[in-house]
Amino acid sequence: xxxxxxxxxxxxxxxxxxxxxxxxxxxxxxxxxxxxxxxxxxxxxxxxxxxxxxxxxxxxxxxxxxxxxxxxxxxxxxxxxxxxxxxxxxxxxxxxxxxxxxxxxxxxxxxxxxxxxxxxxxxxxxxxxxxxxxxxxxxxxxxxxxxxxxxxxxxxxxxxxxxxxxxxxxxxxxxxxxxxxxxxxxxxxxxxxxxxxxxxxxxxxxxxxxxxxxxxxxxxxxxxxxxxxxxxxxxxxxxxxxxxxxxxxxxxxxxxxxxxxxxxxxxxxxxxxxxxxxxxxxxxxxxxxxxx
Numbered sequence: 001x002x003x004x005x006x007x008x009x010x011x012x013x014x015x016x017x018x019x020x021x022x023x024x025x026x027x028x029x030x031x032x033x034x035x036x037x038x039x040x041x042x043x044x045x046x047x048x049x050x051x052x053x054x055x056x057x058x059x060x061x062x063x064x065x066x067x068x069x070x071x072x073x074x075x076x077x078x079x080x081x082x083x084x085x086x087x088x089x090x091x092x093x094x095x096x097x098x099x100x101x102x103x104x105x106x107x108x109x110x111x112x113x114x115x116x117x118x119x120x121x122x123x124x125x126x127x128x129x130x131x132x133x134x135x136x137x138x139x140x141x142x143x144x145x146x147x148x149x150x151x152x153x154x155x156x157x158x159x160x161x162x163x164x165x166x167x168x169x170x171x172x173x174x175x176x177x178x179x180x181x182x183x184x185x186x187x188x189x190x191x192x193x194x195x196x197x198x199x200x201x202x203x204x205x206x207x208x209x210x211x212x213x214x215x216x217x218x219x220x221x222x223x224x225x226x227x228x229x230x231x232x233x234x235x236x237x238x239x240x241x242x243x244x245x246x247x248x249x250x251x252x253x254x255x256x257x258x259x260x261x262x263x264x265x266x267x268x269x270x271x272x273x274x275x276x277x278x279x280x281x282x283x284x285x286x287x288x289x290x291x292x
Contacts (some may be wrong), residue, residue, distance in 0.1 A: 038077040115290040123225040133243030150273035184210040
């Protein structure tokens with residue numbers, strides 16, 4: 001029989017000599033109803049509820065479950081998880097309602113549209129880079145024209161606040177000579193803090209720009225700038241080990257010049273962004289309509 005079942009004789013006799021203990025069938029997850037302190041002593045949930053009542057009667061009455069967990073650990077030496085404290089606080093009805101986030105800046109969600117010329121839709125986003133010699137990151141904010149894939153302006157620096165973003169946007173408008181006429185140029189971003197600020201909103205209103213933001217967790221709505229950052233990572237960041245910020249900034253500037261003037265794009269009839277726009281303006285190439 002062992003030969004037919006292809007089971008070694010030693011295995012069979014080993015299991016006869018050392019039978020495995022049968023594990024009892026669990027009837028489901030059971031809540032023990034107690035926790036431990038630092039000395040390994042059991043502390044019942046009833047006592048923990050008493051501790052919580054004492055804590056919220058003093059100046060810590062406004063604390064949430066996370067800070068109450070810290071106090072339970074420090075004052076009563078409990079080994080307890082914040083999730084359990086949350087459940088106990090919920091049973092006591094001492095949890096405060098969640099604060100509502102109030103957005104003072106109006107939000108316009110990115111719409112489906114068709115792009116058939118330059119300066120109709122720009123996409124903007126921020127990417128990190130790494131300087132190995134400093135063990136620090138740097139920022140790169142880029143603006144891409146969806147029609148010809150040109151990086152019309154970019155900012156690289158140790159920080160990237162709202163003023164840096166606004167300076168980059170001004171630089172792009174000067175480079176492309178954007179007038180305050182209809183139809184408005186659309187600038188599409190995600191929901192980063194720089195893009196939802198009042199300063200950014202006011203600038204777009206004054207400059208005659210239409211700002212739209214992508215829905216949460218939908219990077220495909222910003223696919224062209226995301227694609228550029230993927231290419232940048234593969235063709236620039238991964239090929240260099242930057243020892244200083246100056247080296248990183250210089251290499252990023254060099255690559256973006258190459259990207260705009262020399263790097264060919266399959267979606268642009270194998271032309272660079274600069275050559276593609278020139279040939280479209282000359283009438284040599286029929287422009288593509290991009291639906292997004």
